[in-house]
Amino acid sequence: MSPAVVRLADCLDPMPAVLAFDVFGTVVDWHGSIEREVAALGLGIDAGAFALAWRAGYRPAMAKVRSGALGWTKIDALHRMILDEILERFGVAHRLDDAARRSLNLAWHRLDPWPDVVEGLNRLRKRFMLCTLSNGNLGLLADLSRRAGLHWDLILSAEVFHHYKPDPQTYLGVCDVFDVEPARMMLVAAHHDDLESARACGCRTAYVERPLEFGPSVANDVAPRPGNDLHARDLGDLARQLGC
Amino acid sequence: MSPAVVRLADCLDPMPAVLAFDVFGTVVDWHGSIEREVAALGLGIDAGAFALAWRAGYRPAMAKVRSGALGWTKIDALHRMILDEILERFGVAHRLDDAARRSLNLAWHRLDPWPDVVEGLNRLRKRFMLCTLSNGNLGLLADLSRRAGLHWDLILSAEVFHHYKPDPQTYLGVCDVFDVEPARMMLVAAHHDDLESARACGCRTAYVERPLEFGPSVANDVAPRPGNDLHARDLGDLARQLGC
Numbered sequence: 210m211s212p213a214v215v216r217l218a219d220c221l222d223p224m225p226a227v228l229a230f231d232v233f234g235t236v237v238d239w240h241g242s243i244e245r246e247v248a249a250l251g252l253g254i255d256a257g258a259f260a261l262a263w264r265a266g267y268r269p270a271m272a273k274v275r276s277g278a279l280g281w282t283k284i285d286a287l288h289r290m291i292l293d294e295i296l297e298r299f300g301v302a303h304r305l306d307d308a309a310r311r312s313l314n315l316a317w318h319r320l321d322p323w324p325d326v327v328e329g330l331n332r333l334r335k336r337f338m339l340c341t342l343s344n345g346n347l348g349l350l351a352d353l354s355r356r357a358g359l360h361w362d363l364i365l366s367a368e369v370f371h372h373y374k375p376d377p378q379t380y381l382g383v384c385d386v387f388d389v390e391p392a393r394m395m396l397v398a399a400h401h402d403d404l405e406s407a408r409a410c411g412c413r414t415a416y417v418e419r420p421l422e423f424g425p426s427v428a429n430d431v432a433p434r435p436g437n438d439l440h441a442r443d444l445g446d447l448a449r450q451l452g453c
Numbered sequence: 454m455s456p457a458v459v460r461l462a463d464c465l466d467p468m469p470a471v472l473a474f475d476v477f478g479t480v481v482d483w484h485g486s487i488e489r490e491v492a493a494l495g496l497g498i499d500a501g502a503f504a505l506a507w508r509a510g511y512r513p514a515m516a517k518v519r520s521g522a523l524g525w526t527k528i529d530a531l532h533r534m535i536l537d538e539i540l541e542r543f544g545v546a547h548r549l550d551d552a553a554r555r556s557l558n559l560a561w562h563r564l565d566p567w568p569d570v571v572e573g574l575n576r577l578r579k580r581f582m583l584c585t586l587s588n589g590n591l592g593l594l595a596d597l598s599r600r601a602g603l604h605w606d607l608i609l610s611a612e613v614f615h616h617y618k619p620d621p622q623t624y625l626g627v628c629d630v631f632d633v634e635p636a637r638m639m640l641v642a643a644h645h646d647d648l649e650s651a652r653a654c655g656c657r658t659a660y661v662e663r664p665l666e667f668g669p670s671v672a673n674d675v676a677p678r679p680g681n682d683l684h685a686r687d688l689g690d691l692a693r694q695l696g697c
Contacts, residue, residue, distance in 0.1 A: 285632070338595065347630045351582065351607040360604065363595040368630075369613050386591045386612075388529070 221438060223393055225413050228333060229365070229383045231374075231398035232343035234422040237320035237353065239264060244424065246316040250309075252301045257424050259299060266291030271344060271373045281371050283346040289314045317345070318352035323419065327358055329444025332453040338362045342383055342396065344373050375406030384412070395438070397447065404437055415439035415447055465682060467637055469657050472577060473609070473627045475618075475642035476587035478666040481564035481597065483508060488668065490560040496545045501668050503543060510535030515588060515617045525615050527590040533558045561589070562596035567663065571602055573688025576697040582606045586627055586640065588617050619650030628656070639682070641691065648681055659683035659691055 233239050240260050248256035270287040273279040292314055296302040305313065333339060340363040341350055350364045365383055372378035384394050391411030398404050399419040408414050415438060418431035433440040441447035477483050484504050492500035514531040517523040536558055540546040549557065577583060584607040585594055594608045609627055616622035628638050635655030642648050643663040652658050659682060662675035677684040685691035 338599070340595075347607060347609075347613075348632055351584075351631075355582070355606050362599050363591060364607055365591075369591075387595075388592055 221413065225337065225395035226389050226393045227338045227340060227383065227387045228395050228397055228415075229340050229342040229380075231396065231400065231403055232341050232345055232350065232353070233264075233320070234419055235397065235399040235417055236326055236341075236359070237322050237357070238421070239317070239320050240422060240424045242320040243316055246313065246319070250305075250313070252299075252304055254299045254301060257426065259295065261423060261427070262295045262298065263288070263291055266295065267344075275373050275376060283368060284317070284344055285314065285346055285349060288317055315352075318349050319356060320353055322357045322359065323443065325443035325445045329448050330359060330361075332448035333444065333451065334360065334362070336451065336453050338387060340365045340383065340387075342374070342379060343367070374403055377406065377410050380407045380410040380412050384410075397444075399431075401434055401437075408436060413438045415441060417441050417443060417447060465657065469581065469639035470633050470637045471582045471584060471627065471631045472639050472641055472659075473584050473586040473624075475640065475644065475647055476585050476589055476594065476597070477508075477564070478663055479641065479643040479661055480570055480585075480603070481566050481601070482665070483561070483564050484666060484668045486564040487560055490557065490563070494549075494557070496543075496548055498543045498545060501670065503539065505667060505671070506539045506542065507532070507535055510539065511588075519617050519620060527612060528561070528588055529558065529590055529593060532561055559596075562593050563600060564597055566601045566603065567687065569687035569689045573692050574603060574605075576692035577688065577695065578604065578606070580695065580697050582631060584609045584627065584631075586618070586623060587611070618647055621650065621654050624651045624654040624656050628654075641688075643675075645678055645681075652680060657682045659685060661685050661687060661691060 230236055240257070243260035243263060244256045247259045267287065270291055274282055289310065292310060296305060330339060339361050341361055342365050343350055344367045346368045347364060347366045350366055354361060354364065363386070365386065367373045367379055370378050370382040380396065381391065384391050387394070392413065395413035395415055396404055396407035397415045397417060399417050399422060401416065404414040404416060414436070416434070418441070420429050420431050422429050439447065439450055441450060474480055484501070487504035487507060488500045491503045511531065514535055518526055533554065536554060540549060574583060583605050585605055586609050587594055588611045590612045591608060591610045594610055598605060598608065607630070609630065611617045611623055614622050614626040624640065625635065628635050631638070636657065639657035639659055640648055640651035641659045641661060643661050643666060645660065648658040648660060658680070660678070662685070664673050664675050666673050683691065683694055685694060
């Protein structure tokens with residue numbers, strides 16, 4: 210039986226009240242958006258590789274915060290630290306002054322949603338409370354959502370909990386905010402490690418396929434894996450499976 | 454010259470980028486909403502007086518948190534502590550069991566907006582980033598906003614900053630979230646003490662008249678006072694003054 214036709218009643222009791230969405234990769238196409246902005250600068254570098262390098266610096270930077278080596282630091286500031294480093298690595302540090310770097314760093318506030326997102330969220334919102342649960346900071350998420358027309362009931366971020374995913378304080382923090390048991394919160398994400406950490410907290414999980422998250426040159430395995438309550442091709446498919 | 458016809462260019466340079474709204478009293482009619490829910494219980498008590506008593510317990514309860522006598526406690530929990538106390542005082546504690554108290558406590562998640570709010574916010578949102586800055590907790594604000602159809606760019610709460618207004622960490626916290634100087638954040642509120650505290654942080658302030666905040670039996674002076682950048686009859690008037 211394909212996960213897409215699993216019967217809800219078989220796996221979701223109780224039904225979730227809150228759907229919490231990972232954002233980078235799940236809701237928005239960071240690779241395509243960053244690549245486009247970098248290419249527009251005409252630096253003569255491989256913009257897709259630059260986007261991947263920028264993103265690759267993200268997890269180690271957060272790890273410094275998670276380990277306590279670095280105090281609480283917003284993603285905006287982490288993105289800027291990584292940007293300064295990779296501009297050197299790509300040999301174009303001399304091409305961008307501080308103002309240009311500030312502007313480029315804000316490209317993360319201008320990420321485009323995947324094509325199914327606006328309509329999918331509108332359908333899901335009729336039945337569920339929708340929130341973000343992103344490592345992106347609140348201002349970034351507010352800018353991005355306003356620009357893309359994403360209507361959340363609540364924007365939640367690692368910034369609210371002063372813990373980055375996959376720390377359990379983030380998933381359990383969402384449950385606390387909405388005063389629901391973990392079993393009534395479902396994380397929606399395109400990343401199995403995020404979903405596994407939510408599941409370890411007792412939350413429900415829905416995997417969303419984003420085969421192009423890392424661009425067309427990087428293979429991204431989106432095959433179903435055991436453990437997730439739902440596996441959806443996109444948010445329209447998720448809405449259908451959840452009866453919206 | 455009436456404050457309502459003051460020229461913006463005379464007082465607002467730079468123009469604010471972010472409008473942060475107080476919620477209880479400014480955006481929603483807590484008195485009328487709580488009175489209605491209490492009256493519907495048929496307890497044979499003065500529902501308007503009960504609403505006033507419930508609200509009167511709010512500031513002392515927050516003061517315990519602000520002083521450190523009580524650890525961080527959400528408004529939902531403070532509301533419940535006050536409710537338990539005033540049910541005794543009104544002689545009806547025996548009429549409501551725990552489930553009934555939980556349900557009544559959630560009346561604060563179901564407060565109705567003043568009639569000008571939905572349209573006023575929609576007009577203001579075309580030009581400004583709109584957020585809440587409320588002592589209400591995030592879940593309360595999300596429920597209330599969903600029910601009333603209020604579309605914020607971001608819901609911010611004392612819960613994010615672990616400080617209650619009028620602690621400066623709240624006003625400055627909004628500026629930090631949006632990465633703006635205090636002069637580019639304007640607090641919109643129906644309470645002069647809230648506005649004064651924001652002003653002390655360097656923020657702009659707009660006073661909104663809510664003559665019926667405490668119900669028809671309590672006189673509420675809404676006359677203009679010096680110090681505020683703007684004085685508006687309601688959110689429609691504020692939108693007009695801000696060129697929306």
